[in-house]
Amino acid sequence: MKLLYTLIPFAPLLAAIVTGFFGRRIGRINSHRVTIAGVAFSLALSVYAFFHVVVGGAPTFNESLYTWLVSGNIRFEIGFMVDNLTVMMLLVVNFVSLMVHIYTIGYMHDDDGYQRFFSYISLFTFSMLMLVMSNNFLQLFFGWEAVGTVSYLLIGFYYKKETAIFANMKAFLVNRVGDFGFVLGIAGIVMYTDSLAYTDAFAAAPTLVGETMNIVGGAEWDVLTVLCILLFIGAMGKSAQAPLHVWLPDSMEGPTPISALIHAATMVTAGIFMVSRMSPIFELSETALSFILIVGSFTAFFMGLIGMVQNDIKRVVAYSTLSQLGYMTVALGVSAYSAAMFHLMTHAFFKALLFLAAGSVIIAMHHEQDIRKMGGLRKKMPITYWTSLIGSLALIGFPAFSGFYSKDIIIEAVHASTIPGANIAYWAVLGGVFVTAFYSFRLFFLVFHGKTRADKHTFDHAEESPKVVTIPLILLAIPSLLIGFVTVSAVVFGDYFEGVIFVDPARDVLAKVGETYHGPIQFISHAFHASAVYIAAAGVITAFVFYILAPSIPAFLDSKLGFLRRILENKYGFDDFNQAVFARGSVALGQQLWSKGDMAVIDGALVNGSAKSVGLIAGLARNVQSGMLFHYAFAMILGLLAMLTWFLFI
Numbered sequence: 001m002k003l004l005y006t007l008i009p010f011a012p013l014l015a016a017i018v019t020g021f022f023g024r025r026i027g028r029i030n031s032h033r034v035t036i037a038g039v040a041f042s043l044a045l046s047v048y049a050f051f052h053v054v055v056g057g058a059p060t061f062n063e064s065l066y067t068w069l070v071s072g073n074i075r076f077e078i079g080f081m082v083d084n085l086t087v088m089m090l091l092v093v094n095f096v097s098l099m100v101h102i103y104t105i106g107y108m109h110d111d112d113g114y115q116r117f118f119s120y121i122s123l124f125t126f127s128m129l130m131l132v133m134s135n136n137f138l139q140l141f142f143g144w145e146a147v148g149t150v151s152y153l154l155i156g157f158y159y160k161k162e163t164a165i166f167a168n169m170k171a172f173l174v175n176r177v178g179d180f181g182f183v184l185g186i187a188g189i190v191m192y193t194d195s196l197a198y199t200d201a202f203a204a205a206p207t208l209v210g211e212t213m214n215i216v217g218g219a220e221w222d223v224l225t226v227l228c229i230l231l232f233i234g235a236m237g238k239s240a241q242a243p244l245h246v247w248l249p250d251s252m253e254g255p256t257p258i259s260a261l262i263h264a265a266t267m268v269t270a271g272i273f274m275v276s277r278m279s280p281i282f283e284l285s286e287t288a289l290s291f292i293l294i295v296g297s298f299t300a301f302f303m304g305l306i307g308m309v310q311n312d313i314k315r316v317v318a319y320s321t322l323s324q325l326g327y328m329t330v331a332l333g334v335s336a337y338s339a340a341m342f343h344l345m346t347h348a349f350f351k352a353l354l355f356l357a358a359g360s361v362i363i364a365m366h367h368e369q370d371i372r373k374m375g376g377l378r379k380k381m382p383i384t385y386w387t388s389l390i391g392s393l394a395l396i397g398f399p400a401f402s403g404f405y406s407k408d409i410i411i412e413a414v415h416a417s418t419i420p421g422a423n424i425a426y427w428a429v430l431g432g433v434f435v436t437a438f439y440s441f442r443l444f445f446l447v448f449h450g451k452t453r454a455d456k457h458t459f460d461h462a463e464e465s466p467k468v469v470t471i472p473l474i475l476l477a478i479p480s481l482l483i484g485f486v487t488v489s490a491v492v493f494g495d496y497f498e499g500v501i502f503v504d505p506a507r508d509v510l511a512k513v514g515e516t517y518h519g520p521i522q523f524i525s526h527a528f529h530a531s532a533v534y535i536a537a538a539g540v541i542t543a544f545v546f547y548i549l550a551p552s553i554p555a556f557l558d559s560k561l562g563f564l565r566r567i568l569e570n571k572y573g574f575d576d577f578n579q580a581v582f583a584r585g586s587v588a589l590g591q592q593l594w595s596k597g598d599m600a601v602i603d604g605a606l607v608n609g610s611a612k613s614v615g616l617i618a619g620l621a622r623n624v625q626s627g628m629l630f631h632y633a634f635a636m637i638l639g640l641l642a643m644l645t646w647f648l649f650i
Contacts, residue, residue, distance in 0.1 A: 001052070001061060005080050008045045008090060009129035011038045012097075016122035023115025031115040035122040036101045042129070043094035050087040054496070062135050062199065073194050081135035081198060085341065085500045088491075089132040089273060092345050095479075096265035096352045097125040099472040103356050104257045106468035107363065111255075117157060121261060124150040128266040132273060136196045137186045140274070144182065144238065147267045148175045154258040155251045164253040171247035178237015178244050185230030192223060202280040202502075209284055228281060228288035232295075235271025239325050242299045246574050248322055252314040256359030259314055263321040264352035272328045272344050276337045280502040283335065289507075290420045293333025297421070297428035300326025302572070304435040308442070309568045312369050313358045316443045320395060321351060323432055330425050331410045334417035335507040342484075342491050343406035350394035350403055350480035356473055357388040360465040361447060366458055371443060376452035380462045385448050387473040392444050394480045396437040396536045399524045402484030407433070408523070409492055409513060411532050416512040433532050437539025445547045485520045493517050 015038025019031045052058050064079035108114055127150055131143025156168030193204040212220035240248040300323050307319030324347050331340035378385045394403040414426045452459045490496045493514045527533050546553050558565055
């Protein structure tokens with residue numbers, strides 16, 4: 001099995017190398033054939049691995065492939081851990097990636113960087129696979145940084161476009177902030193466990209309970225709380241939790257296929273996966289879990305509100321990603337790791353579907369992305385319409401759709417939790433249900449229903465996308481509809497994660513929720529006795545009234561509550577604050593270091609100053625050299641007298 005597991009990540013890597021270095025030589029068609037074949041092969045092996053591990057009951061594979069170096073007791077290795085959590089991620093990442101690869105043929109067919117793009121997305125897939133298969137913190141950090149680096153290349157794919165360059169630099173720098181905390185957390189793990197291996201860290205974690213460290217001043221800090229928060233800061237960057245969320249909406253500057261890949265199955269899910277994998281450590285610090293809970297609840301509700309005023313079709317979906325990542329983070333905070341991973345899985349399918357459907361609309365509208373200039377596309381694009389409806393219903397948690405199970409379970413888990421901050425989080429995720437339903441169907445109604453607001457030429461020529469675009473939509477719509485119903489019993493309330501995810505029995509909220517669970521069908525009927533379904537319905541109805549029945553209402557509300565819209569359009573001032581304090585502050589600091597440091601100290605005092613000093617000394621010494629013999633004799637006598645005085649009296 002070691003060879004099979006090795007081929008899973010390295011097949012996309014080999015395809016990326018071939019396409020990246022020889023893309024022009026092999027041509028456009030062969031480039032997409034090679035990369036699609038690489039990802040399809042990886043997916044086939046992942047399916048086999050799933051049946052081997054989950055169905056066949058194979059023990060966890062945890063072996064080293066390559067030892068890079070050994071320093072004292074610490075081994076720096078490349079190795080794989082393949083268990084139920086790993087194979088779930090392998091299936092999700094590879095399936096969504098394959099759909100994106102196929103979709104890209106239609107979306108990017110006129111682009112000059114065709115081969116380069118396929119190389120990048122295949123390399124992106126490799127990076128994520130290495131991250132989820134890692135069995136140690138070294139390889140985890142490699143995959144962590146690799147997805148960040150490739151996302152930089154993909155967000156700035158249109159490197160001649162200033163906004164794209166700004167966006168990829170923003171993503172890179174914001175993630176470096178999170179990664180700084182992440183690497184400090186890894187360093188702390190190594191310092192206290194003397195190992196980079198997951199198993200060693202998990203085994204040593206209980207021995208650290210009650211230990212403290214001195215960071216600054218005389219205050220003592222709980223070791224596990226510090227380590228967990230530092231690791232989570234890394235997750236805040238990758239999984240775009242406030243205030244490190246600002247890069248994610250701007251990542252829409254990249255082509256639509258990579259928006260789907262980043263937002264659905266790869267980079268933004270890395271933080272959720274990491275915390276779930278590290279559950280044996282996080283469960284030992286309730287303070288860290290409360291911190292995670294508050295951050296997630298803030299992101300889930302307040303980032304969703306921004307989506308209500310966005311007019312770019314991709315940015316609306318992007319802010320829904322931020323909100324849904326907040327839901328996953330909230331689940332982590334209440335120790336419902338299985339629910340977080342379940343929502344990660346369901347969200348991957350319907351979010352990839354929504355992004356690719358948005359791309360299909362963009363193609364039909366000749367790359368117009370403003371939803372205010374759309375409308376009436378339902379009959380023009382029937383496949384895109386129905387798949388978008390499925391994705392939207394899954395996103396808002398409509399009964400029986402995949403998102404219904406995962407979101408409702410998270411809401412119920414938060415309601416059952418007693419951890420500090422759970423009450424605030426419950427109202428945040430409940431309010432987020434209305435917000436999600438409203439902006440999702442605001443987008444849906446403005447794009448597909450009502451009279452068109454597009455110019456006549458664009459609308460007349462709008463048509464359904466080619467099959468290479470619509471087939472991935474259909475294939476993603478199937479799990480968006482069914483995957484929750486099929487898997488909820490095993491993944492959330494069964495023993496799927498037994499021995500993989502650890503939960504303190506005192507905080508096992510899913511066990512409490514499971515007491516009233518009697519199957520996926522009964523769960524639907526149970527949901528009608530709770531408020532979430534009705535809140536979602538209220539959001540849909542409100543959007544229908546505002547944008548179909550009485551489109552004058554939003555304008556009226558804007559005239560009365562325009563200040564609220566401006567706050568949301570300004571994204572609560574996060575970008576302005578970062579630009580004013582960090583960006584301008586860094587520029588001002590750099591200018592001061594240049595003027596005071598480089599110019600005054602280095603160039604002025606050290607370089608030019610030393611040159612002037614040498615010149616001054618040389619000028620004085622030149623005056624001593626008169627060329628007169630009696631001057632030299634007199635100097636010799638003075639020197640001799642000075643030496644005699646030294647020897648006689650000192």
